[in-house]
Amino acid sequence: MERVYTLVLLCAVSALGIKPNDVKNVSVTDRTETELTFQWDIVEGNTNYTYELMNGSGQIIEITATDRVVTQNVSSLSPGTNYSFTLYTVSNETQSDGFNFWAVTVPSNVVNVVVVNRKETEMTLQWEKVNNHEIYTYELDYKDGEKPIPRTNLVEQKVENLTSGTEYFFTLYTVFKDVKSSGYNFSNVTVPYNVADTPIVVAFNDTDVIFKWNTSNKAYNYSLENSKTSRGYINIIFTQGNEVHISGLNPATNYSFTLYTEFFDVRSTGYNFSHTTSLSRVTEVKITRSLTQLNITWNKLNKNNIYDYILSPNNGTETSFNGSSEGNEITHMYSDLTPGTLYSFTLFTQVNGQRNGYDFKSITTINCMSFTWDVTNSSINAIVNGSTNITAKNSAGNETFPVYKNTVNLTKLYPGDSYTVSLWNYLGSEKLLQCSHNLTLVPNSVLNLSCTHFSGGYGLAVIWDLPNGVVDVVQVDVDRQSFNLSSNTSQRQEVKNLQVAQWYKVTATSFSGDMQSKTETHNCQTDPAGVIAGVLVFFLLVLIICAAVYLWFRYGSAKRNKSSKPPPVVSNVTKKNYKPIPMHKFPEHFRHMSCDENRGFSEEYEDLSSVGIEQSNAAAFLPGNNNKNRFSNVLPYDSSRVHLTVNDEDDSDYINASYMPGYGNASKQYIAAQGPLPSTVNDFWRMVWEKRSQAIVMVTNCTESGRVKCEQYWPLDYSPCLYGNLVVTVKSEDKAQSWTLREFNVKNKSSSETRTVKHFHFTAWPDHGVPFGTEELIKFRGRVRQHIENSYSAGPTVVHCSAGVGRTGTLIALDVLLQQLDREKEVAIAAFVQQMRLCRPLMVQTESQYVFLHQCIMDTLEPKVVALSEPLYENSDMIYVNAIALRKYENGSKI
Structure with missing residues (x-):
């Protein structure tokens, strides 16, 4: 019934030309950057409406909805714009006076945000105004909420009270008449703090070093730089860990390093510290010695050509060696030196004008034969130089004696024995052989030299006892006859063809090597009982000699021509004295x-x-x-x-x-x-x-x-x-x-x-x-x-x-x-x-x-x-x- 009443009323109004009523209120139910959606209630059953934009034409909206609410979508709009509308109620081609209202579209988001300044606890953000409009405002939202932004073309915002080395997530809104954009999302990080303490040196040598530092955040990376090397710069980046090994450095060089803490791609301000590489020294040399020369050899340090060397004698001129032009083994010889003399040297390792020296000593050898050796039957004495100890070695073993004030005094030795006498020099812990010499002690004289006669008075038997010690040969001399008897044979020498009842001087000398003892002398007499027999033998020998001479002259010459074998010699030959x-x-x-x-x-x-x-x-x-x-x-x-x-x-x-x-x-x-x-x-x-x-x-x-x-x-x-x-x-x-x-x-x-x-x-x-x-x-x-x-x-x-x-x-x-x-x-x-x-x-x-x-x-x-x-x-x-x-x-x- 009510609907019929309303229809009748409208027909009457239309017949009388009366304007319909305006919409009482329009609300925006949805908006985007290019669209607006409006909603209002139907006015007195009218279903037809039209609206007009201030810069556009109206549009008739027809609706046959049973609902009492009208919804209208307006599209193809511009973002962030304030639009003014007039909404008319239409009835039988008659429209109301119009309902005026305005609405804005959603503004566009900021295109890009950059960080123009950042520190450990703050960062400054900057972006361009959207569409270069002055009408917009901006709101920044991060963990602490929204922050208003001042209106400038290039907008900057300092964000303070942040935590160092932390990633922050932001949303930046464009605001127009209380309407926010959808929001521009971005993130950025603050500058991390530097390491708190100077990195410590874990290990190092001349060309390598290992640094280690404390870290409180395992998410941080670190980079190390040095820009003052001949190779450009050292740049070592680590994804994890707090230790770095740097190689290829120059010895004896001061390096300045900067250690950066890195979080994402953001570095800390950098922690500066320095390190000076070490300079090692040669610790061993090989020396070949002779009377007048010392040949010194050493190996290149670390087999590296970067080192130069300077060899400096204690009193002399330095000699330099270029490491890049020398082989792995370097040798230098000193000549024209004095035998038995101690020489001191310093071998410097040098890099960049810095030196590190190794001190060593050596001594030239000596010639044992140049000294005067006083040899007795129990001792060896000499004045020597260039030695500190002496050893005397015979078949029984070694005996070692000190050399005190250049004096050698070897005592209680074995008579007649041969000793290898070696002079040594104790140079620190090193025992150096200076020379070696063979000496034989004077043997002891024979004991109990005596004689007995035999062979009817024409011979003597010389008898003696061997002394203590070594005796090789005993030489017995009787009547210009000399006999050499080995000590291994019996101590008896028979001498024949002597004269009866004659006194003879008998001497005996013991020999060991080329050394001889004091000669022992004894006077001996042949047996006088054989004088008569000797006279008879003499006449008999005369007859035999005469016969032999006769036969020789008669037959000897022809026999000698037939035989190539030399005739036997039957008589003794006296030793002749040939002059040099x-x-x-x-x-x-x-x-x-x-x-x-x-x-x-x-x-x-x-x-x-x-x-x-x-x-x-x-x-x-x-x-x-x-x-x-x-x-x-x-x-x-x-x-x-x-x-x-x-x-x-x-x-x-x-x-x-x-x-x-x-x-x-x-x-x-x-x-x-x-x-x-x-x-x-x-x-x-x-x-x-x-x-x-x-x-x-x-x-x-x-x-x-x-x-x-x-x-x-x-x-x-x-x-x-x-x-x-x-x-x-x-x-x-x-x-x-x-x-x-x-x-x-x-x-x-x-x-x-x-x-x-x-x-x-x-x-x-x-x-x-x-x-x-x-x-x-x-x-x-x-x-x-x-x-x-x-x-x-x-x-x-x-x-x-x-x-x-x-x-x-x-x-x-x-x-x-x-x-x-x-x-x-x-x-x-x-x-x-x-x-x-x-x-x-x-x-x-x-x-x-x-x-x-x-x-x-x-x-x-x-x-x-x-x-x-x-x-x-x-x-x-x-x-x-x-x-x-x-x-x-x-x-x-x-x-």
Whole structure:
């Protein structure tokens, strides 16, 4: 009924032309940046409306809704704009006066926000005004709520009271007439704090360092920078952790670092600190010492070329070394120094003008032979320099004594024993050998020297007791006759062919090496009861001599022409006194001896033919020894033969070898030996080991002219060979045109001791002859002499050929005579050959070798430009081979 009433009323109003009523209120139910949604109540049942924008045209809205509320959406609007509307009620083409209202669209958001300044507890934000409108305001919302923003074109907002190193989330609203934009969301962080304390150094060296610092936030990263290096800058960033290892730094350099705390991409202001790299020093040098030189060697520090070095002697000029131009090992030699002198040095490591020094000392060696040694039968005394301690070593062991005020005083030593005296210098904890010298003490004199007569009054038996200590030989002299007896034989010497009822002066002297005791003297009388028998014997001898002379003149000449074997010598030969020839007179002497086809040489050599042959060689004929002799007429004398040590019942002390004198008073400087037989090779090496020989000189080839001259007593290759109890290994081999030099390692299986033995092998010397020229042999002798003089604690030098007399004697004589020529400026060739023949028969076996000795001395004084065209003299003397010893070997053994 009510609806009908209303309709009737409207029809009446329309018929009368009355305006409908306006909408009483319009509300905005939704808005966006481009749309507005309005809502109002229906006015008096009217369903038609129109609205008008101030800058647009109206629109008729028709609605057939049953609801009493009208909803209208207006689109295509501009953001953030205030729109004015007039809403008309329409009825029968008549509209109301209009209801005026306004509404705004949602403003646009800010496009971008930047941080123009930030600190640990604040940051300043900046953005551009939306659409450059002055009508907008802004609201910033973060954890503490909204903050009003002043109206400027470029809007800045300082946000304070923040926490350092923290990420904040913001929403920035554009506001127009109390209408907010949807909001611009962004986040940013405050500056983190620097580390609180200076980073500590965990580890460092010259070029590396490890820093560590405290941190309270594991989310922080850290970066380290230094911009003052030659490589640009160091920039190390860590994602986690609070430790950094920096390498590649320069030693002795100060570096300034800045340590940044980083949170996201924001750094702290930076914590500044510095570190100076260290400069290490060389801590070890190697020094090779000699009399006048010190050779100093060290390795580059850390194998790095950045270091330079300065070597500074205590009193001298510094020497610089550039590390980039030197190898990994740097060497410098100081020459022309004083023997036995202590030198101090500082080796500086240098970088960037900074130094770090290593102090060290060394001392030059000394020559033991330069001191005067006072040797008695129980002590050794000397004034020395450059040493602090001395050791005296004999077969019993070592004894060490201090050197007090440069004085050596070794007491309570064993008479006649040989000692290796070594001078040492204790330099801090280092024990340095200064020199070593072999000395033999004076032996004690023989005891209880006495005589008994025998042989019907024509002989004396000299008897004595050996003293305490070492005695090698006892020399007994009776009536111009001299007898050398080994201490191992009985203490008795029988002297025959004396006169009856005569007094004789008998002397006895003990020898140890080249040292002799005080001579003991005793007067002895032969038995007077044999005078009558002596007279009868005298007449009988006269008759025999007359008969012998007659037979000699009648038959001797023809017999001598038929036989090539020299006649046996049956009489003793008195030792002649050969005078040395001064160096300046030797050329004239040589020319004189060479006249008439070397007549002078022949006569002098003939005088030496029977020297020493009367001496006993009984040991060579003992059972078991005879087959150890290569030749039947080259047998060692009992007085000078080499004795081997007897350890087992099957051992023998015999070897065909003799001690030979050297220069001066050295009575056992050499051992002249025959070339080893297959059965004596072990004995040969046993002799080398027991006598502590450090050199073997071989002047023969193993095979010559198809005949075996010497058994090869060393390994054929570099594989070790066992000789008795000794293992011999070839360590090296160096071949030249005329000789071969080898080095052997000799190891004793029982003691495991190892020694080095040099082997000098001259290969250009024919048997029974001489080399083609003198030059090569003189050079070879020089090498041997150099080794002998450089060898500490060396025993006798072993020299051998085949028989051990011809080439062996020539080489020994050449070595001694050249020493005599150098030191005394004179030479006594005949005297030394005579001395050798008293120790071993047939030394310098042929006349050609005797002449060759003179030629060597001559060529040393007047070196020749052109070598001789042929040997000086050829001697065809033969040595008779011991067939018993060699028959089995020559029939079946290989060379």
